[in-house]
Amino acid sequence: MTMSPWISALSDIFLLVVGLVVLLIIIVYVRDVTQTKDAVLRNYPVIGHFRYIFSTLGEFFRQYFFAMDREEMPFNRAERQWIERASKDKSTTIAFGSTRSLDPVGTLIFENAAFPLLDEQHQSPAAVTFGDGYCKHPYVTNAIINISAMSFGAISKPAVIALSKGAREAGCWINTGEGGLSPYHLEGGADVVFQFGTAKYGIRDADGKLDDAKLRNVTDHDQVKMVEIKLSQGAKPGKGGILPATKVTKEIAEIRGIPMGQSSISPNRHLDVGNVDDLLMMIKHVREVSGKPVGIKAVIGGMGWLHECFTEINRRGMEWAPDFITIDSGDGGTGAAPMTLMDHVGLPIKESLPLVINSLIQYGLRERIKVVTSGKLVNPAGVAWALCTGADTVQSARGFMFALGCIQSLRCDKNTCPTGITTHDKRLQRGLNPADKAVKVANYVNQITHAVEIISHSCGVAEPRKLQRKHVRLMQSNGRSVRLSELYPEPDT
Numbered sequence: 072m073t074m075s076p077w078i079s080a081l082s083d084i085f086l087l088v089v090g091l092v093v094l095l096i097i098i099v100y101v102r103d104v105t106q107t108k109d110a111v112l113r114n115y116p117v118i119g120h121f122r123y124i125f126s127t128l129g130e131f132f133r134q135y136f137f138a139m140d141r142e143e144m145p146f147n148r149a150e151r152q153w154i155e156r157a158s159k160d161k162s163t164t165i166a167f168g169s170t171r172s173l174d175p176v177g178t179l180i181f182e183n184a185a186f187p188l189l190d191e192q193h194q195s196p197a198a199v200t201f202g203d204g205y206c207k208h209p210y211v212t213n214a215i216i217n218i219s220a221m222s223f224g225a226i227s228k229p230a231v232i233a234l235s236k237g238a239r240e241a242g243c244w245i246n247t248g249e250g251g252l253s254p255y256h257l258e259g260g261a262d263v264v265f266q267f268g269t270a271k272y273g274i275r276d277a278d279g280k281l282d283d284a285k286l287r288n289v290t291d292h293d294q295v296k297m298v299e300i301k302l303s304q305g306a307k308p309g310k311g312g313i314l315p316a317t318k319v320t321k322e323i324a325e326i327r328g329i330p331m332g333q334s335s336i337s338p339n340r341h342l343d344v345g346n347v348d349d350l351l352m353m354i355k356h357v358r359e360v361s362g363k364p365v366g367i368k369a370v371i372g373g374m375g376w377l378h379e380c381f382t383e384i385n386r387r388g389m390e391w392a393p394d395f396i397t398i399d400s401g402d403g404g405t406g407a408a409p410m411t412l413m414d415h416v417g418l419p420i421k422e423s424l425p426l427v428i429n430s431l432i433q434y435g436l437r438e439r440i441k442v443v444t445s446g447k448l449v450n451p452a453g454v455a456w457a458l459c460t461g462a463d464t465v466q467s468a469r470g471f472m473f474a475l476g477c478i479q480s481l482r483c484d485k486n487t488c489p490t491g492i493t494t495h496d497k498r499l500q501r502g503l504n505p506a507d508k509a510v511k512v513a514n515y516v517n518q519i520t521h522a523v524e525i526i527s528h529s530c531g532v533a534e535p536r537k538l539q540r541k542h543v544r545l546m547q548s549n550g551r552s553v554r555l556s557e558l559y560p561e562p563d564t
């Protein structure tokens with residue numbers, strides 16, 4: 072019986088492929104055993120490569136197959152799914168029982184009132200005013216959650232547009248991050264907090280110094296309500312912003328005022344701010360130029376500089392004070408930062424927020440200086456805890472990234488973000504439709520606000536800004552929870 076020409080051709084191809092595979096294995100084998108840099112490959116030639124393949128793939132597949140609901144970092148599945156459902160305006164009700172263990176140290180437990188308020192006694196979050204009496208244009212907001220700094224550059228054009236439209240829809244602010252004010256921040260019509268960092272992107276002169284005319288130009292926009300001077304960020308205290316060269320497009324370079332295609336690295340601190348005196352001068356100057364409330368953003372290490380700052384404000388007068396302080400957490404997010412700084416430097420807000428607020432009370436500055444905070448406050452309990460502690464309002468970056476569809480693939484610095492949020496690759500951006508995502512952003516704000524209201528009502532207060540430290544307890548290592556008001560008592564005034 073003769074073989075058909077097709078079968079004969081297929082078997083030739085098969086033999087060729089097998090031959091090539093065997094040849095490849097031999098080449099890899101010889102290369103592995105003769106190289107001296109990698110012990111695993113030298114001892115286990117060829118199969119040693121599977122270790123590297125699996126550990127790379129594991130990063131992506133873990134969240135689907137192996138990780139439990141409450142296990143992953145930086146955000147676990149339960150946290151992400153809450154945001155996903157909230158942003159789709161789906162019910163966040165669950166059945167049977169919580170998958171959250173209340174045992175781990177630091178678990179938040181709110182103190183429910185024996186006689187919670189009736190629906191008709193509920194109120195919307197009260198308004199908070201920034202810069203009241205100290206600048207030409209004070210800013211009033213009711214929002215308890217806002218969009219934290221993420222620069223145009225770190226995130227994409229469609230992401231910024233979606234955030235700005237969503238913020239407008241929900242009535243919260245969008246913070247520009249340190250990459251300058253882009254047309255996309257303004258596109259949605261939302262309130263904008265203009266941030267500048269140590270490189271003063273968008274408002275710098277040729278030498279990188281603050282250019283008052285450019286600052287005025289930016290802050291003259293009606294939508295720009297406040298200015299935030301970034302001293303440091305939780306994920307990289309002591310290190311300036313990093314935008315890898317692959318993400319510095321022509322447009323981003325123009326907005327920032329830097330060369331295109333080169334990594335954009337900000338100085339580690341403001342060149343003109345080396346002490347408390349310089350800082351207070353800068354705050355006052357920026358407020359005079361802009362006429363808007365001016366605040367500072369920092370992650371807290373030691374408290375010494377704040378004591379010095381507050382003492383000096385009391386000596387000079389209240390017009391020297393920042394209108395707000397944003398306290399970022401040591402475990403905050405970023406587009407790119409050294410792991411050492413992310414993992415080990417800067418206090419988490421669980422510790423720093425009560426310390427800063429107590430210090431403001433001690434120095435009689437609590438009313439004058441508003442407090443904004445950020446750091447993994449992406450679910451209602453976190454926001455409610457911050458309000459209990461004494462924050463005036465909260466910001467989140469990664470919560471809003473999840474609302475935009477982020478899948479925590481941890482590729483923000485690679486320009487290959489699969490959801491189009493942190494990439495300038497047009498093909499990948501196609502997946503992010505600003506109109507659809509704006510609705511999700513607004514839903515997320517509304518749902519989180521509603522859920523914090525539910526916590527407040529359960530604690531027996533009419534609205535979130537009435538929450539106090541006595542309303543939340545933190546689980547301790549002995550299995551007993553302790554009220555926040557006992558752990559961090561507010562000082563007597």
Ligand SMILES: Cc1cc2nc3c(=O)[nH]c(=O)nc-3n(C[C@H](O)[C@H](O)[C@H](O)COP(=O)(O)O)c2cc1C
Nearest residue numbers: 219220221248249403404405406446447467468469
């Ligand atoms: C992609 C990305 C970009 C960021 N860019 C800035 C920035 O330009 N300026 C800044 O002060 N913080 C920046 N941050 C930090 C956030 O504003 C925020 O302080 C921090 O992530 C903590 O909030 P979160 O835990 O809700 O994300 C960025 C964070 C992310 C994830």
